[in-house]
Amino acid sequence: MAILNKDEAQALLKKVLGFSKADECEASLTGREGGNIRYARNAVSTAGDISTLSLSISATFGKKTGTTTINEFDDASLEKAVRRAEELAQLAPEDPEYMPLPGPQTYKDSITYVPATAAVTPDTRAAAVAKSIQVAKDAKLEAAGFLENTTSFNALANSKGLFAYNTDTDVIFSITTRNQAGTGSGYAARGYNDIRKLDTYSATQVSASKANGSANAKAIEPGRYTVILEPVAAAYMMENLFRGLDARNADEGRSFMSRPGGGNRLGEQLMDDKVTIYSDPFHPELPSGTWNGEGMPLEKTSWIEKGVVKNLSYSRFWAQKKGVKPVPRPGNIIMEGGDVSLEELIRSTERGILVSRLWYIRMVDPQTLLLTGLTRDGTFYIENGVIKHPIKNFRFNESPVIMLNNVEALGKPERTISVESYRSYLVPPMKLRDFTFTSLSDAV
Amino acid sequence: MGLGALMVPGSLLAGNAIDPAEALMEGMDLARKKQLSDMALAAARAKGASYADVRIGRYLRQFIITREKRVQGISNTESFGVGIRVIANGSWGFAASNNVTEADIVKTAERAVAVAKANAKIMTEPVQLAPQKGYGDVSWKTPIEQSAFAVPVKDKVDLLLKVNDIAMQGGASFVTSAIMAVNEQKFFASTDGSYIDQDVHRIYPFFNVTKIDKASGKFETRRSLSSPVGMGYEYLTPLPDSKVAGIVTRYKSRYDILEDIKNATENVNEKIKAKSVEPGKYDLVLDPSHLWLTIHESVAHPTELDRVLGYEANYAGTSFLTLDKWKSGNFQFGSKLVNIVADKLQPGSLGAVGYDDEGVQCKEWDIIKDGILVNYQAIRDQAHIIGLKESQGCCYAQSWEDVQFQRMPNISLKPGASPLSVDDMIRDVEKGIYIVGDGSFSIDQQRYNFQFGGQLFYEIKDGKIAGMLKDVAYQANTREFWNSCTAIADKRDYRLGGAFNDGKGQPSQSNAVSHGSSTTRFNGVNVINTARKI
Numbered sequence: 001m002a003i004l005n006k007d008e009a010q011a012l013l014k015k016v017l018g019f020s021k022a023d024e025c026e027a028s029l030t031g032r033e034g035g036n037i038r039y040a041r042n043a044v045s046t047a048g049d050i051s052t053l054s055l056s057i058s059a060t061f062g063k064k065t066g067t068t069t070i071n072e073f074d075d076a077s078l079e080k081a082v083r084r085a086e087e088l089a090q091l092a093p094e095d096p097e098y099m100p101l102p103g104p105q106t107y108k109d110s111i112t113y114v115p116a117t118a119a120v121t122p123d124t125r126a127a128a129v130a131k132s133i134q135v136a137k138d139a140k141l142e143a144a145g146f147l148e149n150t151t152s153f154n155a156l157a158n159s160k161g162l163f164a165y166n167t168d169t170d171v172i173f174s175i176t177t178r179n180q181a182g183t184g185s186g187y188a189a190r191g192y193n194d195i196r197k198l199d200t201y202s203a204t205q206v207s208a209s210k211a212n213g214s215a216n217a218k219a220i221e222p223g224r225y226t227v228i229l230e231p232v233a234a235a236y237m238m239e240n241l242f243r244g245l246d247a248r249n250a251d252e253g254r255s256f257m258s259r260p261g262g263g264n265r266l267g268e269q270l271m272d273d274k275v276t277i278y279s280d281p282f283h284p285e286l287p288s289g290t291w292n293g294e295g296m297p298l299e300k301t302s303w304i305e306k307g308v309v310k311n312l313s314y315s316r317f318w319a320q321k322k323g324v325k326p327v328p329r330p331g332n333i334i335m336e337g338g339d340v341s342l343e344e345l346i347r348s349t350e351r352g353i354l355v356s357r358l359w360y361i362r363m364v365d366p367q368t369l370l371l372t373g374l375t376r377d378g379t380f381y382i383e384n385g386v387i388k389h390p391i392k393n394f395r396f397n398e399s400p401v402i403m404l405n406n407v408e409a410l411g412k413p414e415r416t417i418s419v420e421s422y423r424s425y426l427v428p429p430m431k432l433r434d435f436t437f438t439s440l441s442d443a444v
Numbered sequence: 445m446g447l448g449a450l451m452v453p454g455s456l457l458a459g460n461a462i463d464p465a466e467a468l469m470e471g472m473d474l475a476r477k478k479q480l481s482d483m484a485l486a487a488a489r490a491k492g493a494s495y496a497d498v499r500i501g502r503y504l505r506q507f508i509i510t511r512e513k514r515v516q517g518i519s520n521t522e523s524f525g526v527g528i529r530v531i532a533n534g535s536w537g538f539a540a541s542n543n544v545t546e547a548d549i550v551k552t553a554e555r556a557v558a559v560a561k562a563n564a565k566i567m568t569e570p571v572q573l574a575p576q577k578g579y580g581d582v583s584w585k586t587p588i589e590q591s592a593f594a595v596p597v598k599d600k601v602d603l604l605l606k607v608n609d610i611a612m613q614g615g616a617s618f619v620t621s622a623i624m625a626v627n628e629q630k631f632f633a634s635t636d637g638s639y640i641d642q643d644v645h646r647i648y649p650f651f652n653v654t655k656i657d658k659a660s661g662k663f664e665t666r667r668s669l670s671s672p673v674g675m676g677y678e679y680l681t682p683l684p685d686s687k688v689a690g691i692v693t694r695y696k697s698r699y700d701i702l703e704d705i706k707n708a709t710e711n712v713n714e715k716i717k718a719k720s721v722e723p724g725k726y727d728l729v730l731d732p733s734h735l736w737l738t739i740h741e742s743v744a745h746p747t748e749l750d751r752v753l754g755y756e757a758n759y760a761g762t763s764f765l766t767l768d769k770w771k772s773g774n775f776q777f778g779s780k781l782v783n784i785v786a787d788k789l790q791p792g793s794l795g796a797v798g799y800d801d802e803g804v805q806c807k808e809w810d811i812i813k814d815g816i817l818v819n820y821q822a823i824r825d826q827a828h829i830i831g832l833k834e835s836q837g838c839c840y841a842q843s844w845e846d847v848q849f850q851r852m853p854n855i856s857l858k859p860g861a862s863p864l865s866v867d868d869m870i871r872d873v874e875k876g877i878y879i880v881g882d883g884s885f886s887i888d889q890q891r892y893n894f895q896f897g898g899q900l901f902y903e904i905k906d907g908k909i910a911g912m913l914k915d916v917a918y919q920a921n922t923r924e925f926w927n928s929c930t931a932i933a934d935k936r937d938y939r940l941g942g943a944f945n946d947g948k949g950q951p952s953q954s955n956a957v958s959h960g961s962s963t964t965r966f967n968g969v970n971v972i973n974t975a976r977k978i
Contacts, residue, residue: 144757260661441893
């Protein structure tokens with residue numbers, strides 16, 4: 001059994017710490033159960049089940065730390081692992097940035113665990129996929145997709161008396177449908193803590209509609225256009241920005257958050273005042289754990305408020321060096337939006353482009369956060385408030401910082417996943433002016 | 445999907461942390477592996493498998509990462525277990541376990557058969573496996589001179605801190621450096637009668653140096669010109685004849701990290717002052733330290749047969765090189781100078797092994813011949829689709845616990861047949877850019893439209909290098925780009941670059957692969973300026 005309850009985890013970690021002779025010792029337990037199913041060409045290609053339980057022990061003498069991991073849990077193995085961590089610590093170089101372990105902390109219980117998701121079986125997955133394949137077959141399309149569910153727990157304890165525990169469930173689903181001629185392609189992606197919210201049938205219908213609607217696309221000239229990014233496109237576009245909300249990189253002068261001449265951009269108006277980004281472990285649509293890997297409590301934190309940089313994350317080391325309070329990295333990301341639907345955003349657009357999905361985004365220049373990537377799986381030309389026709393895909397070169405200065409309107413936020421990291425975000429569809437497309441792509 | 449640049453992928457960190465000395469200990473005895481494998485194969489057959497293979501693997505990994513004067517991390521991991529793949533009722537099944545005991549290996553084989561039988565119920569067409577003769581007892585080992593795992597951690601830490609010190613003394617603002625080493629000890633047995641024991645080594649030393657211009661608030665970086673290689677620690681012992689002289693020293697089969705960091709620190713100072721590129725059409729002269737990545741993305745990925753068939757449609761993508769183009773026999777992928785070969789044989793390459801992960805002896809074959817698409821990359825259950833009687837040996841799994849599937853072999857551009865030096869090539873260019881080192885990269889899901897950056901850009905004016913440029917990226921269509929290839933330097937300039945962690949599949953697996961080339965010229969490529977203001 002890979003999932004231990006709070007009492008079981010605490011008892012095991014207490015035993016481990018009891019073996020320690022180091023100045024400081026930290027032990028963390030991680031367990032994961034789940035499974036996946038992959039399909040292509042309207043048939044299942046691979047399927048697997050995963051069950052792992054692992055214990056990591058870090059022992060520290062002075063500023064020298066050794067870490068060991070183990071997946072055997074009898075007393076002799078546990079003691080041996082602690083001894084090995086201590087031996088490795090004695091051999092390790094001193095870490096000038098070592099921070100003493102934190103003492104006991106207070107955490108609220110998270111809302112990340114949903115029993116229905118934990119109860120998923122291979123049959124549940126197969127049935128969800130069968131529905132998706134049927135939609136594709138009915139629409140005369142070929143489906144390729146992936147469904148993965150995970151139940152996990154994390155527990156952390158240290159020799160200063162800290163103990164933290166969390167359980168989490170997660171399910172992700174993505175589907176690509178293509179027509180037989182290879183001239184149309186559609187996509188949909190979903191991510192939830194609660195599998196009861198996952199509807200593979202309707203998600204595949206969305207994908208099928210994009211596939212059939214995107215066939216026989218016309219080429220239009222690259223250039224600057226007003227675009228509407230659907231949430232799955234917007235989340236992927238902004239993932240590098242979310243990762244870059246860190247004070248150290250900014251203070252060191254190598255981030256878009258660096259201020260010319262030194263320091264960081266905390267307090268600066270960096271984006272349009274419609275942009276507000278925060279993290280909140282208790283958001284009902286996108287909850288997160290209530291502590292980070294060091295055992296620091298996670299609380300609701302504002303990162304960008306009305307376009308102003310309100311917080312950057314500070315590691316405990318960097319906070320001490322700068323004489324400020326540590327700010328843990330965000331456990332989740334929520335971007336506020338408005339009340340309008342995607343359809344209303346389209347209706348309000350005189351001339352623009354609807355982007356269903358973005359692809360292969362890579363950093364071109366970290367100092368301006370310039371990114372390049374492409375549109376795919378449904379790119380449409382909008383004229384006088386209606387979708388006129390599908391258009392060929394574009395390559396873009398654009399910075400999310402510049403993009404978020406050009407916000408025309410934001411729609412209703414939706415939970416979506418990044419198509420590369422599979423992390424979930426809560427972001428609105430966005431209507432943005434002057435988005436820079438630099439070349440055409442023949443890809444479908 | 446692509447490369448994780450300098451990120452350490454989670455998959456490579458899997459395994460239990462160990463004392464570095466434990467990596468040098470012998471793993472399970474070969475006779476015992478054979479005995480256990482036979483038990484698994486018999487158990488699979490007894491449950492109805494028509495084919496089975498067993499992979500008992502011990503995967504050792506060591507990563508040492510430093511920045512400036514600080515060791516950021518030392519990681520030593522070991523992962524040991526068995527993966528069993530079977531065909532039953534015409535369908536594949538796979539199961540894996542980290543308990544490599546008589547009782548567990550039999551149970552794992554039986555689980556694999558049960559999975560195959562469950563999958564068979566929704567099968568659309570049965571697996572067709574290309575015939576493969578059994579090799580009996582054979583072995584293969586990466587021809588290393590010194591195992592990276594036998595070198596004390598302290599020596600590596602000292603080397604990296606020396607690298608960092610040279611950069612900081614040279615005026616760098618920041619520097620990170622690392623050494624990654626991998627040893628795959630793989631035993632393969634199959635119902636075809638093969639018992640293959642392999643010992644595969646890879647190493648990747650690298651650094652990244654940053655210079656911040658306080659006046660402008662801008663910064664520039666320069667990454668190492670090293671490559672990940674299929675070698676031991678000897679890669680870090682420089683040899684004079686392994687250096688390529690020129691505007692900056694580049695390296696063949698040996699790497700001088702202390703020299704390269706010195707050059708990099710000078711380069712990064714120059715980059716700060718370099719001229720921002722004027723966008724437009726340029727002739728590009730691409731060094732092998734750069735071109736490997738363009739080959740990887742625009743040639744190697746679109747010729748993967750599983751992408752062509754649609755098996756990667758939901759993740760890595762499909763391919764513009766559809767079967768009809770190959771069947772036509774006249775699809776002009778590139779100019780007549782372009783000859784691309786696939787292999788898993790080149791010494792020092794990341795793809796080199798004796799046998800792939802389904803027991804097929806490795807070989808070399810043409811992918812593009814005189815500019816025409818002539819072949820793909822296939823494994824045993826795909827060979828019949830392109831009329832092959834045997835697999836091309838492209839099967840790989842990142843560990844014992846992952847199922848093996850089609851992964852790219854080394855895919856390389858053959859050097860030019862006529863004598864041509866890089867200097868001679870540059871002499872003919874009126875308006876061009878000479879690019880060294882790989883940088884930013886992005887390509888669409890069918891591999892038509894790409895954009896690449898680099899590490900160092902030099903303007904070429906009337907046959908001469910006119911100085912350094914920055915903010916350079918080029919965009920092209922794959923077929924137009926390769927058809928604009930007008931010159932390839934001869935074999936004296938041939939070098940390998942490579943990817944330590946190329947990702948594909950769901951759940952994603954990592955593969956290591958090399959791409960060789962000599963310096964190559966492409967005419968009239970669209971260059972954009974990437975500078976922005978925020």
